[in-house]
Amino acid sequence: MNKVFKNADDAIHDVTDRMTLLLGGFGLCGLPENCITAIVKKGVSELTCISNNAGVDDFGIGLMLKQRQVKKMIASYVGENAEFERQLLSGELEVELIPQGTLATRCMAAGYGMPAIFTPAGIGTEVAIGKEVRSFNGKDYLMEMAFDADFAIVKAWKGDTMGNLIYRATARNFNPVMAMAGKITIAEVEELVEPGELDPDQIHTPGIYVHRIFEGVDYEKRIEQRTVAPPKLSPEARS
Amino acid sequence: MNKVFKNADDAIHDVTDRMTLLLGGFGLCGLPENCITAIVKKGVSELTCISNNAGVDDFGIGLMLKQRQVKKMIASYVGENAEFERQLLSGELEVELIPQGTLATRCMAAGYGMPAIFTPAGIGTEVAIGKEVRSFNGKDYLMEMAFDADFAIVKAWKGDTMGNLIYRATARNFNPVMAMAGKITIAEVEELVEPGELDPDQIHTPGIYVHRIFEGVDYEKRIEQRTVAPPKLSPEARS
Amino acid sequence: MLDKTGIAKRIAKEIKDGYYVNLGIGIPTLVANYIPADMDVVLQSENGLLGMGPFPFEGEEDADLINAGKQTITMLPGSAIFDSAMSFGMIRARKVNLTILGAMEVSENGDIANWKIPGKMVKGMGGAMDLVASAENIIVAMQHVNKAGESKLLPQCTLPLTGVNCVKKIVTELAVLDVLPGGGFKLLERAPGISVEEIKNATVGKLIIEGEIPEMEI
Amino acid sequence: MLDKTGIAKRIAKEIKDGYYVNLGIGIPTLVANYIPADMDVVLQSENGLLGMGPFPFEGEEDADLINAGKQTITMLPGSAIFDSAMSFGMIRARKVNLTILGAMEVSENGDIANWKIPGKMVKGMGGAMDLVASAENIIVAMQHVNKAGESKLLPQCTLPLTGVNCVKKIVTELAVLDVLPGGGFKLLERAPGISVEEIKNATVGKLIIEGEIPEMEI
Numbered sequence: 001m002n003k004v005f006k007n008a009d010d011a012i013h014d015v016t017d018r019m020t021l022l023l024g025g026f027g028l029c030g031l032p033e034n035c036i037t038a039i040v041k042k043g044v045s046e047l048t049c050i051s052n053n054a055g056v057d058d059f060g061i062g063l064m065l066k067q068r069q070v071k072k073m074i075a076s077y078v079g080e081n082a083e084f085e086r087q088l089l090s091g092e093l094e095v096e097l098i099p100q101g102t103l104a105t106r107c108m109a110a111g112y113g114m115p116a117i118f119t120p121a122g123i124g125t126e127v128a129i130g131k132e133v134r135s136f137n138g139k140d141y142l143m144e145m146a147f148d149a150d151f152a153i154v155k156a157w158k159g160d161t162m163g164n165l166i167y168r169a170t171a172r173n174f175n176p177v178m179a180m181a182g183k184i185t186i187a188e189v190e191e192l193v194e195p196g197e198l199d200p201d202q203i204h205t206p207g208i209y210v211h212r213i214f215e216g217v218d219y220e221k222r223i224e225q226r227t228v229a230p231p232k233l234s235p236e237a238r239s
Numbered sequence: 240m241n242k243v244f245k246n247a248d249d250a251i252h253d254v255t256d257r258m259t260l261l262l263g264g265f266g267l268c269g270l271p272e273n274c275i276t277a278i279v280k281k282g283v284s285e286l287t288c289i290s291n292n293a294g295v296d297d298f299g300i301g302l303m304l305k306q307r308q309v310k311k312m313i314a315s316y317v318g319e320n321a322e323f324e325r326q327l328l329s330g331e332l333e334v335e336l337i338p339q340g341t342l343a344t345r346c347m348a349a350g351y352g353m354p355a356i357f358t359p360a361g362i363g364t365e366v367a368i369g370k371e372v373r374s375f376n377g378k379d380y381l382m383e384m385a386f387d388a389d390f391a392i393v394k395a396w397k398g399d400t401m402g403n404l405i406y407r408a409t410a411r412n413f414n415p416v417m418a419m420a421g422k423i424t425i426a427e428v429e430e431l432v433e434p435g436e437l438d439p440d441q442i443h444t445p446g447i448y449v450h451r452i453f454e455g456v457d458y459e460k461r462i463e464q465r466t467v468a469p470p471k472l473s474p475e476a477r478s
Numbered sequence: 479m480l481d482k483t484g485i486a487k488r489i490a491k492e493i494k495d496g497y498y499v500n501l502g503i504g505i506p507t508l509v510a511n512y513i514p515a516d517m518d519v520v521l522q523s524e525n526g527l528l529g530m531g532p533f534p535f536e537g538e539e540d541a542d543l544i545n546a547g548k549q550t551i552t553m554l555p556g557s558a559i560f561d562s563a564m565s566f567g568m569i570r571a572r573k574v575n576l577t578i579l580g581a582m583e584v585s586e587n588g589d590i591a592n593w594k595i596p597g598k599m600v601k602g603m604g605g606a607m608d609l610v611a612s613a614e615n616i617i618v619a620m621q622h623v624n625k626a627g628e629s630k631l632l633p634q635c636t637l638p639l640t641g642v643n644c645v646k647k648i649v650t651e652l653a654v655l656d657v658l659p660g661g662g663f664k665l666l667e668r669a670p671g672i673s674v675e676e677i678k679n680a681t682v683g684k685l686i687i688e689g690e691i692p693e694m695e696i
Numbered sequence: 697m698l699d700k701t702g703i704a705k706r707i708a709k710e711i712k713d714g715y716y717v718n719l720g721i722g723i724p725t726l727v728a729n730y731i732p733a734d735m736d737v738v739l740q741s742e743n744g745l746l747g748m749g750p751f752p753f754e755g756e757e758d759a760d761l762i763n764a765g766k767q768t769i770t771m772l773p774g775s776a777i778f779d780s781a782m783s784f785g786m787i788r789a790r791k792v793n794l795t796i797l798g799a800m801e802v803s804e805n806g807d808i809a810n811w812k813i814p815g816k817m818v819k820g821m822g823g824a825m826d827l828v829a830s831a832e833n834i835i836v837a838m839q840h841v842n843k844a845g846e847s848k849l850l851p852q853c854t855l856p857l858t859g860v861n862c863v864k865k866i867v868t869e870l871a872v873l874d875v876l877p878g879g880g881f882k883l884l885e886r887a888p889g890i891s892v893e894e895i896k897n898a899t900v901g902k903l904i905i906e907g908e909i910p911e912m913e914i
Contacts, residue, residue, distance in 0.1 A: 001713060001736035001738075002669075004512055007567075010530075011563040022639035024476035025497055025560070025691040026525045026526075026548075027544060027548035028541075028548070029525075029541065029542060029548070030542065032494050032595070033344060040836075042555070047426050048622075052562070056876050061591070073383075075296075075602060076602050076603060076605065077601055077602035077603070078601055078602050079601035081601070082877025085599050085682050089599070092524050093402070096381070097600065097602045097603060099533030099603055099604075099605065099606075099607035099608045099611075100524065100562070100566065100603075100604050100605035100608060101524075101562075101565075101566025101569060101570065101605060101607075101608030102607075102608065103562075104561070104563040104565070104566050105351070105563055105566060105567075107563065108563040110789070110844075111785060111786075111789055112344070112782070112784075112786075112788060112789060113358075113359075113785060113786075113787070113789035113790065113830060114356055114358055114779070114785075114786030114788065115373060115375035115376065115378075115380060116356070116357055117353055117356070118353055118354055118355055119352075119570065119608070119611070120352075120570070120611035120612055121566075121570075121607045121608040121611045121612070122607050122611065123609065123611055123641070123642065124589070124639055124641065124643075124680040125638065125639045125640060125641065125642075126501055126639075126779070127603075127607060129550050136352065139354075157542075160774055161774075162747075162774035164774060164776050166440070168440060168441070168542045169440065169527075169540065169543040169553075169559060170523070170525050170526050170527055170542060170543055170544055170559065171541075171542040171543075172440075172500050172526055172559055172560070172561050173525050173526050173561065173562050174562045175561070176561040176563075177561050177562055177563045180785070180786075180789070195772075195773040195774025196773030196774060197676045198774075200408070200747070200771055200775040200776050200777045201405070201406070201407060201408065201411075201441075201777050202440075202441050202775065203776035203778075206746050206776035206782070206786070207738075207746065207774065207776060208738070208740070208746055208776075208777055208785065208786055208791045208792070209791060218421060220539065220764035221541035222540070223539060223544075224544075224548040225544070225547060225548040225550070226539055226549075226550055227533045227549035227551075228533050228534055228535060228539065228550070229532050229533040229534065229539075231535065231536060240518035240520075246908035253839075255663050255778065256760075258807065261486055262792075265743045265744075265762070265766075265780070266743075266762060266766035267759075268759065268760060268762050268766070268767070269760065281913050284844055284867040291780070293860075298593055314820060314825065315820050315822050316819055316821070316822040317819055317820050318820070324817050326818070327817070329610075331746040335816065336820045336821060337801035338821055338822075338823065338824075338825035338826045339784065339821075339822050339823035339825075339826060340780075340783075340787060340823060340825075341825075341892045342778035342783025342824030343779070343783070343784050343828065344779075344784060346781065346783075348783040349571070350567060350571055351563070351566075351567030351568075351570060351571060352567060352568075352569070352571035352572065352612060353567075353568025353570065354755065358788065358826070358829070359787075359788070359823050359829035359830055360784075360826040360830070361829065362829055362856045362859070362860065363807070363857055363861075364825065364856065364858060364859065364860075365857075366821075366825060383708070394764055395715065395748070396760075398558075399557040399661070401520070401529075403556060403558050405758050406777075407746050408745075408758065408760040408761040408777055409741070409745055409760060409761055409762055409777065410759075410760040410761075411744055411777055411778070412743050412744050412778045412780050412781055414779070414781070415779040415781075416779050416780055416781045418570070418721075419567070419568075425831035427818065430871060433552075433555075434555040434556025435555030435556060437531070438559050439527075439557040439559045442558035442559065443560035443562070443779075445528050445560055445564070446520070446528065446556065446558060447498050447520070447528055447566070447568055447573045447574070448521070448568065448573060457586035459670060460759035460760070461759065462757060462759050462762075462767045462768055463766040463769040464766040465757055465760075465768055466751045466767060466768050466769075467752060467753060467754045467757065467768070468750050468751040468752065468753050468758075469750050469751065470754060471753055474653075
């Protein structure tokens with residue numbers, strides 16, 4: 001059982017045109033930066049990307065959009081990206097917008113072997129068009145299908161060579177649910193350790209869900225909305 | 240927001256006759272020992288208990304059975320309990336046996352606000368009788384309903400006063416999924432700490448799911464099947 | 479008439495001790511500033527955090543710690559991190575006591591439109607559809623009329639819906655109104671210096687006025 | 697004829713490097729002892745553990761660390777703990793490569809009965825129904841005939857079913873057999889010293905014998 005790959009290029013070597021990819025992250029937080037760079041470098045095209053957001057013009061999935069590698073984007077929110085908007089309006093890019101909780105739960109459904117789930121999100125809206133509506137205890141729910149993706153590509157904080165993953169703070173977001181949902185799951189981690197170095201009680205994604213793992217390099221971890229509090233008054237300034 | 244209770248008696252004060260309880264644990268591992276003792280002491284009856292097992296004659300839910308407090312048991316496996324067997328055969332006790340994964344997933348469904356889930360477990364067996372069968376991608380699934388329980392009673396290793404819980408080893412089992420599923424969730428912990436003492440990245444059950452918490456006492460942690468390896472040969476014995 | 483801060487302050491009065499609250503982007507975010515210090519209130523951020531704290535000080539930003547608006551934030555003691563499936567799980571299971579969000583339109587039966595304007599670039603619904611479909615207690619924070627001077631409290635929404643029959647209360651720069659289960663905006667309070675007549679003029683949906691309408695206290 | 701250890705040894709040969717394996721109670725548990733040391737195999741215990749190790753030494757038992765048979769166990773380096781929902785989630789999602797379990801009866805179309813005998817106290821199906829309904833690769837470890845001398849390999853099961861069309865392979869004290877997709881037990885190997893005739897006599901379901909049947913190597 002060797003799950004360890006040398007780098008992103010090796011780990012994504014068999015991602016090919018027209019595949020469907022689940023990409024972890026929320027905004028620019030917790031993105032599989034190395035794999036995105038490798039996919040851009042490899043130049044595969046006509047991809048269907050499932051991710052909560054589409055990155056910004058020069059970071060995240062935005063880099064793949066710039067190279068016209070994405071045929072269809074499935075996301076819950078795609079603002080803050082001029083190139084995305086241009087491709088969408090020109091008809092080059094297909095977009096399916098789905099509620100964020102539906103996105104997360106359709107990943108979980110795949111990872112838990114449940115073909116479909118019920119959610120009230122989107123009832124009475126255009127999201128419900130063409131979908132089965134079902135009433136339970138007087139409340140209506142949409143039946144939404146588990147995702148079926150060729151690869152799930154996620155980013156974790158630490159991982160071991162058996163594929164066990166631990167995420168850090170809100171960089172967790174969609175990563176664990178997507179990690180469960182790929183036919184092949186690739187995890188890039190900031191720190192790759194040996195089995196036994198991670199506490200079994202603290203594993204967020206058990207290694208059984210992870211097929212390939214590598215230690216990433218040069219994480220940029222860009223901040224989309226840097227927001228700070230008014231400066232602390234120093235004791236001198238106060239007195 | 241005061242979730243902290245003095246002890247099990249206080250925490251279960253409003254558990255009354257004919258209620259439905261979810262009780263965490265697997266076998267005798269990770270049982271809410273203090274709450275079970277308090278329920279036995281309180282003497283409420285005609286309870287419906289949902290738990291993976293029914294304890295043994297003198298431990299776990301077995302203690303409630305002995306006092307004839309249980310009207311109906313919903314479990315996946317109920318062996319190793321003579322009193323249970325007697326009550327079942329005499330018609331005093333009603334039993335519903337359901338697959339273990341279905342039990343866990345019906346809890347999760349309640350905790351995740353999903354009214355029903357699909358599982359292939361039980362297809363073609365008597366478990367499927369009277370249930371809706373649905374085919375997805377050529378495979379049949381049963382539609383199983385989320386549990387609707389008055390109380391969920393769980394045991395964790397550590398908890399803080401805001402209700403955040405951390406479990407230890409396989410004493411985790413059903414506890415996190417049941418903790419999410421009660422209208423009121425009571426958690427007993429081996430060690431109750433202040434907010435900030437638990438690492439936010441390591442919380443297994445976020446406090447939003449927990450309504451009451453207390454530090455338990457006198458944990459017996461009985462072992463059902465003590466199994467050991469052949470003794471290590473000491474260096475002297477070997478030489 | 480209230481400014482944005484005033485709307486946020488008035489909404490903060492709806493928060494009770496022990497509440498778990500989800501705040502949307504915009505005016506709702508400001509509400510956090512006016513929660514009384516002696517109240518235990520936990521803020522949920524749907525990207526996977528309970529216990530959201532204030533913005534970090536300059537130099538203490540952590541790229542791995544953001545809120546649903548992608549802003550850098552901090553965690554308070556007793557916080558918990560979880561994945562997106564659990565985050566919307568607890569929302570669907572109605573563990574979040576109060577959801578506050580903005581809107582473009584609200585109808586008199588509690589429908590809400592806040593994600594899409596036909597003909598304009600659509601950015602997406604994010605978590606809004608999940609929140610409005612699940613929350614038991616939804617307060618909308620918005621301006622009473624749009625930039626064209628048209629009422630946003632309507633008999634029916636004209637924009638694509640985000641959710642139906644879900645809004646319970648509305649706080650605008652002019653008034654506080656309940657959305658009645660049977661339909662209609664019940665006027666509860668006037669903003670300081672605002673007359674009932676002014677509210678009537680700004681409300682196209684069915685407005686229900688019973689007895690004296692007090693001026694709000696902030 | 698094989699003893700229980702022999703059956704376990706033969707099944708161990710079906711395990712491949714990198715497999716995640718779920719072992720049922722009884723003979724399947726013994727299989728763990730015969731996995732080659734140079735193979736990376738991870739044992740799943742459905743109560744919430746990947747990386748199950750051997751039984752602890754006397755005095756090192758941990759009441760918080762048990763397997764699905766409620767036995768005290770240990771964890772190997774690289775283990776992971778999870779809750780029961782995720783445990784059966786990974787089982788349903790077919791992440792477990794091989795499931796080995798006992799049976800009372802198997803039918804020639806792969807149905808299995810192993811949880812209930814009418815008229816006897818029923819203890820429950822535990823996780824067996826989930827495992828057989830989801831696993832892609834199920835090997836049954838059992839005796840070829842029951843205590844009354846009746847074949848357990850039948851045209852149809854007579855006992856209440858645990859799952860349908862799921863068993864792929866059977867290892868008994870007499871033989872190794874594949875359950876063919878179209879139905880029928882295809883004889884692959886004979887136990888040492890056992891003739892094809894003896895296997896025929898012990899098999900009531902449709903037995904398919906093609907060419908020479910080799911004796912198994914253990």
